[in-house]
Amino acid sequence: MNFELTKEQQMLKDMVRSFAEKEIKPYAQELDKTSGFNEQAFKKMGELGLLGIPFPEEYGGSGGDTVSYAIAVEEIGKACGGTGLSYAAAISLGASPIFYFGTEEQKQEWLVPMAKGETLGSFGLTEPNAGSDAGGTRTKAVLDGDEYVINGEKCWITNAGFARQIIVTAVTGKKDNGRSIISAIIVPADAPGVTISCNYDKMGVRASNTCEIVLENVRVPKENLLGDSQKGFSQFLYTLDGGRISIAALAVGIAQAALEKALQYAKERVQFGQSISKFQAIQFKLADMATEVELARNLVHKSAWLKDQGKPFGKEAAMAKLFASETSFRASNQAIQIHGGYGYMKEYDVERFLRDAKLLEIGEGTSEIQRLVIARHLGC
Amino acid sequence: MNIYVLLKRTFDTEEKISVANGQIQEDGAEFIINPYDEYAVEEAIQIRDDKGGEVTVVSVGNEEAEKQLRTALAMGADKAVLINTEDDVENGDQYTTAKILAEFLKDKEADLIIAGNVAIDGGSGQVGPRVADLLGMPYVTTITEIKIEGESVHIVRDVEGDSEKIETKLPLLVTAQQGLNDPRYPSLPGIMKAKKKPLDELELDDLDLDEDEVEAKTETIAVFLPPKKEAGRILEGELSDQVQELVNLLHSEAKVI
Ligand SMILES: Cc1cc2nc3c(=O)[nH]c(=O)nc-3n(C[C@H](O)[C@H](O)[C@H](O)COP(=O)(O)OP(=O)(O)OC[C@H]3O[C@@H](n4cnc5c(N)ncnc54)[C@H](O)[C@@H]3O)c2cc1C
Numbered sequence: 001m002n003f004e005l006t007k008e009q010q011m012l013k014d015m016v017r018s019f020a021e022k023e024i025k026p027y028a029q030e031l032d033k034t035s036g037f038n039e040q041a042f043k044k045m046g047e048l049g050l051l052g053i054p055f056p057e058e059y060g061g062s063g064g065d066t067v068s069y070a071i072a073v074e075e076i077g078k079a080c081g082g083t084g085l086s087y088a089a090a091i092s093l094g095a096s097p098i099f100y101f102g103t104e105e106q107k108q109e110w111l112v113p114m115a116k117g118e119t120l121g122s123f124g125l126t127e128p129n130a131g132s133d134a135g136g137t138r139t140k141a142v143l144d145g146d147e148y149v150i151n152g153e154k155c156w157i158t159n160a161g162f163a164r165q166i167i168v169t170a171v172t173g174k175k176d177n178g179r180s181i182i183s184a185i186i187v188p189a190d191a192p193g194v195t196i197s198c199n200y201d202k203m204g205v206r207a208s209n210t211c212e213i214v215l216e217n218v219r220v221p222k223e224n225l226l227g228d229s230q231k232g233f234s235q236f237l238y239t240l241d242g243g244r245i246s247i248a249a250l251a252v253g254i255a256q257a258a259l260e261k262a263l264q265y266a267k268e269r270v271q272f273g274q275s276i277s278k279f280q281a282i283q284f285k286l287a288d289m290a291t292e293v294e295l296a297r298n299l300v301h302k303s304a305w306l307k308d309q310g311k312p313f314g315k316e317a318a319m320a321k322l323f324a325s326e327t328s329f330r331a332s333n334q335a336i337q338i339h340g341g342y343g344y345m346k347e348y349d350v351e352r353f354l355r356d357a358k359l360l361e362i363g364e365g366t367s368e369i370q371r372l373v374i375a376r377h378l379g380c
Numbered sequence: 381m382n383i384y385v386l387l388k389r390t391f392d393t394e395e396k397i398s399v400a401n402g403q404i405q406e407d408g409a410e411f412i413i414n415p416y417d418e419y420a421v422e423e424a425i426q427i428r429d430d431k432g433g434e435v436t437v438v439s440v441g442n443e444e445a446e447k448q449l450r451t452a453l454a455m456g457a458d459k460a461v462l463i464n465t466e467d468d469v470e471n472g473d474q475y476t477t478a479k480i481l482a483e484f485l486k487d488k489e490a491d492l493i494i495a496g497n498v499a500i501d502g503g504s505g506q507v508g509p510r511v512a513d514l515l516g517m518p519y520v521t522t523i524t525e526i527k528i529e530g531e532s533v534h535i536v537r538d539v540e541g542d543s544e545k546i547e548t549k550l551p552l553l554v555t556a557q558q559g560l561n562d563p564r565y566p567s568l569p570g571i572m573k574a575k576k577k578p579l580d581e582l583e584l585d586d587l588d589l590d591e592d593e594v595e596a597k598t599e600t601i602a603v604f605l606p607p608k609k610e611a612g613r614i615l616e617g618e619l620s621d622q623v624q625e626l627v628n629l630l631h632s633e634a635k636v637i
């Protein structure tokens with residue numbers, strides 16, 4: 001057993017922390033207000049190799065591990081939840097499926113520029129009528145000669161407004177048992193028939209770009225099929241397993257930020273002649289927050305470590321996602337409570353933490369779905 | 381160009397610092413590269429990239445300083461040397477550090493040595509000039525710009541907010557002031573590469589130095605935090621009375637006049 005980060009992981013943590021303090025955190029409030037996207041930060045993250053952490057050097061990556069990636073997501077999310085979500089989605093959803101399942105040509109064409117931080121990619125699974133139940137996907141892709149013709153609609157797709165390509169899930173046929181065969185296809189964002197509109201007025205993670213995508217007779221070469229045409233479903237389940245680690249890491253980042261803010265405020269705020277951190281009621285809140293953050297982080301690091309060891313990590317990733325996102329929500333809520341009336345004001349950041357944290361209980365599988373996944377792993 | 385950078389690991393003075401039993405508590409402190417030394421590393425890398433050669437970062441300290449040296453390697457330095465004095469030096473001062481560094485550097489044929497202007501912990505600003513003196517090398521402190529053309533060096537240095545231009549020659553020691561450059565972050569590929577770069581560890585023995593040769597010339601009597609800032613007071617009443625009261629307070633309470 002060894003709970004220590006390696007020197008490289010520690011250096012990465014220091015680097016991302018000071019980068020995020022300087023290049024991300026100062027913009028968080030403004031981007032929350034305007035729902036803007038910090039393109040400049042993404043450019044710089046690309047230059048620092050942060051968009052290619054878990055990919056090997058031969059594909060333009062930095063050759064880091066999942067633990068390093070989780071550390072980076074935590075630090076970026078601590079500075080700005082929305083930027084953190086876009087960062088996590090760019091790697092886990094935009095780039096990773098191509099790394100896991102792509103052909104050599106697809107990796108060269110699509111993965112390398114993403115890993116180098118030159119482009120962003122999206123993953124379009126969710127549809128108006130297919131969220132938790134991705135089996136209900138209605139988008140269709142029909143092979144016509146050498147091309148797939150795609151029709152359908154995707155909603156709430158992260159980073160699509162800045163993406164060079166979107167991995168779209170679509171029904172390509174029916175199995176003998178009547179279930180749909182779902183495949184994943186790489187669709188260039190500028191292909192004719194693709195309409196991307198990013199007008200959602202979101203509760204939180206407002207610095208993250210979220211879009212609706214309409215696909216009308218979109219034609220892409222059949223070589224754009226990603227991975228096995230029959231196994232699209234299990235492929236994206238695997239992708240989501242990995243993505244959960246990063247959402248959990250993001251949750252830890254927000255929870256840590258909430259804890260730090262609340263602790264600092266509690267020490268400074270004087271009521272009844274002493275700082276409120278002297279009241280046991282406040283101390284117990286802070287003690288609970290700190291304990292949960294520590295537990296959540298350990299679970300994130302453990303699931304990342306399992307993935308790095310090539311061991312099964314699906315159950316732990318679901319547990320990490322479930323516990324960390326709920327911890328994040330509770331910690332943000334308590335941070336507001338400790339701030340009293342000030343916490344209710346935007347200026348103090350903690351109410352934004354709560355709005356950002358809420359998404360983490362929904363995106364990449366709701367808390368209910370995480371519990372379902374865990375229960376299945378338990379053999380229910 | 382053979383460039384050496386003097387680098388110190390120091391606690392982050394922007395974080396909370398606590399003192400107990402006359403010593404700064406290292407437990408809760410965050411440790412960083414002394415910020416002025418970060419400018420030195422950045423400048424050395426830029427000069428190396430421009431003129432070729434090699435950048436070696438040297439630190440006198442304990443094993444913990446390896447992290448800061450690795451960070452400098454990740455930024456782009458080529459080699460690092462840690463002179464570990466943990467077992468040999470109990471209470472060093474600027475003389476100690478300078479003596480050790482000079483002993484290490486004396487046969488290295490350095491063209492340029494860059495140090496920080498001051499270390500933010502001790503704040504003496506002595507190590508750079510002392511090393512130069514021991515090496516018999518010219519030095520320029522608090523530089524904000526440096527251009528090298530052949531053997532000649534054009535420098536702008538900060539003199540309490542004004543600028544002074546200096547022409548000098550290599551070999552040379554300079555100390556870096558804020559404004560010299562904008563230090564880069566160590567990139568992730570840089571961090572991965574740093575793993576494979578050489579980091580040598582030396583002790584006093586390896587430099588043929590005895591403990592008494594580097595014994596501190598000064599003695600630290602006490603370490604304490606500055607007094608807590610009290611809340612301000614606003615004087616009231618007629619203006620002339622306020623002036624009278626202010627003068628009285630400056631005299632009797634603040635005892636500055
Ligand atoms: C900001 C944001 C960014 C997003 N980014 C992306 C993206 O990049 N790509 C992408 O494909 N999708 C994305 N999504 C979509 C997200 O993954 C879905 O919102 C999520 O999977 C939930 O689906 P749904 O919203 O349709 O909710 P529903 O599935 O309709 O769920 C509604 C409620 O019913 C519960 N529920 C559903 N099924 C069950 C069950 N079997 N048992 C118990 N409870 C159940 C859910 O837990 C939830 O509480 C994003 C969403 C948001 C808000």
Ligand SMILES: Cc1cc2nc3c(=O)[nH]c(=O)nc-3n(C[C@H](O)[C@H](O)[C@H](O)COP(=O)(O)OP(=O)(O)OC[C@H]3O[C@@H](n4cnc5c(N)ncnc54)[C@H](O)[C@@H]3O)c2cc1C
Pocket residue numbers: 269271272276279280281282337338339340341342344
């Ligand atoms: C939208 C809004 C509308 C408002 N409208 C009005 C209004 O119309 N009129 C008006 O007068 N005020 C109003 N307020 C102020 C509101 O009543 C105060 O915010 C509230 O009483 C809490 O005080 P505080 O914000 O100073 O928090 P604090 O008193 O500083 O409390 C901070 C935290 O410390 C805890 N705490 C404090 N003392 C103790 C203790 N002894 N033991 C344990 N825990 C303790 C609190 O429970 C809280 O968690 C409003 C506030 C808001 C946000």
